[in-house]
Amino acid sequence: HSVVISGTGLYQPPHIISNAELVAAFNAYADLQNAQHADEIAAGTRAPLTHSSVEFIEKASGIKQRYVIEKDGVLDPTRMYPRFQERSDDQLSLMAEIAVDAARKAIAAAGKQPADVDAIFCASANMQRPYPAMAVEIQQALGASGYGFDMNVACSSATFAIEQAYNAVRSGASKCVLVVNPEITSAHLEWKDRDCHFIFGDVCTALIIERADTATSADQWEILGTKLVTQFSNAIRNNFGFMNRAEDSDPNARDKTFKQEGRKVFKEVVPMAAAHIEAHLGTLETAPATVRRFWLHQANLGMNQLIIKKLIGESMGASGSDVAPLILDTYANTASAGSIIAFHEHRADLKTGDLGVICSFGAGYSIGSVIVKKR
Numbered sequence: 001h002s003v004v005i006s007g008t009g010l011y012q013p014p015h016i017i018s019n020a021e022l023v024a025a026f027n028a029y030a031d032l033q034n035a036q037h038a039d040e041i042a043a044g045t046r047a048p049l050t051h052s053s054v055e056f057i058e059k060a061s062g063i064k065q066r067y068v069i070e071k072d073g074v075l076d077p078t079r080m081y082p083r084f085q086e087r088s089d090d091q092l093s094l095m096a097e098i099a100v101d102a103a104r105k106a107i108a109a110a111g112k113q114p115a116d117v118d119a120i121f122c123a124s125a126n127m128q129r130p131y132p133a134m135a136v137e138i139q140q141a142l143g144a145s146g147y148g149f150d151m152n153v154a155c156s157s158a159t160f161a162i163e164q165a166y167n168a169v170r171s172g173a174s175k176c177v178l179v180v181n182p183e184i185t186s187a188h189l190e191w192k193d194r195d196c197h198f199i200f201g202d203v204c205t206a207l208i209i210e211r212a213d214t215a216t217s218a219d220q221w222e223i224l225g226t227k228l229v230t231q232f233s234n235a236i237r238n239n240f241g242f243m244n245r246a247e248d249s250d251p252n253a254r255d256k257t258f259k260q261e262g263r264k265v266f267k268e269v270v271p272m273a274a275a276h277i278e279a280h281l282g283t284l285e286t287a288p289a290t291v292r293r294f295w296l297h298q299a300n301l302g303m304n305q306l307i308i309k310k311l312i313g314e315s316m317g318a319s320g321s322d323v324a325p326l327i328l329d330t331y332a333n334t335a336s337a338g339s340i341i342a343f344h345e346h347r348a349d350l351k352t353g354d355l356g357v358i359c360s361f362g363a364g365y366s367i368g369s370v371i372v373k374k375r
């Protein structure tokens with residue numbers, strides 16, 4: 001069967017944190033810590049925390065603000081992480097709630113009913129709990145049929161799920177798949193570390209992937225192919241997990257939230273991603289220059305500039321370009337959802353026959369590309 005993406009949806013959290021607010025909170029936290037540990041700092045046994053800066057953040061990353069589900073806890077210098085109300089087992093969980101919001105929008109955009117969905121892949125860099133699977137809770141809340149499961153490939157979760165959906169529909173096993181990417185990055189970002197406190201934001205994206213012969217939406221994107229690759233790296237890592245208790249490790253240790261060697265990631269992933277896209281296009285006997293739009297993973301402005309330079313020789317400005325739009329400035333890095341937000345917001349102007357590439361890259365390392373053609 002021919003397979004299409006026939007609708008997308010976006011949940012946008014209610015709160016914005018500007019770089020200025022973020023830096024003010026971090027600097028207040030650093031001052032508090034330094035005052036609290038003044039004796040050790042004076043004795044030379046502890047290094048003082050240094051301030052963050054808006055200029056550094058914008059120059060190093062291209063990020064100007066981020067959306068978050070809860071803001072006060074993140075900006076409280078005595079806390080520095082979001083404050084969520086624990087919910088009882090019979091309430092819809094927070095992650096399912098934002099997933100259902102984005103999913104309903106994607107289903108409506110595709111002109112479908114929730115009952116038409118016969119498989120749900122909830123793909124995200126972190127799940128709220130191990131079980132029951134988020135996807136099964138989402139399935140019930142929507143009133144969808146079939147089955148659902150969760151999958152995690154960090155920043156490449158969405159593209160990897162698109163390949164699973166593409167194959168499920170192509171084989172005839174499923175008719176209409178919901179891929180949904182609830183990214184509550186604020187809960188696993190280390191807001192107390194100036195090296196990374198600016199990087200992430202919360203969001204949820206959703207896509208409907210179905211057989212072309214059942215699609216009725218006016219906006220259809222035929223999937224021409226998908227290509228996934230992984231290569232192990234410790235450069236981006238989070239050691240939080242169910243073994244922590246048994247290992248008697250400190251739940252607040254630095255390695256139990258997101259950490260990375262940003263420079264190393266930048267240097268290693270850029271050539272991998274560019275070569276991956278070029279090779280994937282090559283399997284369809286297509287060159288990067290014929291691609292009308294690249295919806296790239298949104299982690300860092302400089303990374304996307306270099307990838308586009310390598311692919312088509314274009315020097316892309318700080319606000320992205322027509323061929324590779326940027327959403328990083330307003331949403332920050334939203335893990336797996338970034339390239340899908342770009343696809344959601346920047347495709348209306350393409351014409352029948354135009355080619356596009358959705359591409360993610362991140363922890364793992366993992367890279368996933370999806371080549372689509374406007375129908």
Ligand code: CO8
Binds near residue numbers: 195196258266361
């Ligand atoms: N303010 C001021 N100065 C700072 C700050 C700050 N906030 N932070 C660092 N500095 C200083 C450093 O200490 C350093 O000082 P010195 O030169 O004296 O040592 C100097 O600024 C330069 O620091 P860096 O070398 O770290 O700066 P870079 O130019 O490399 O920029 C970036 C840092 C922005 C992190 C950059 O390296 C980058 O974006 N790299 C790519 C990273 C990337 O894309 N990672 C992908 C991760 S996402 C992913 O895969 C998903 C994971 C799962 C989701 C997790 C959700 C929480």
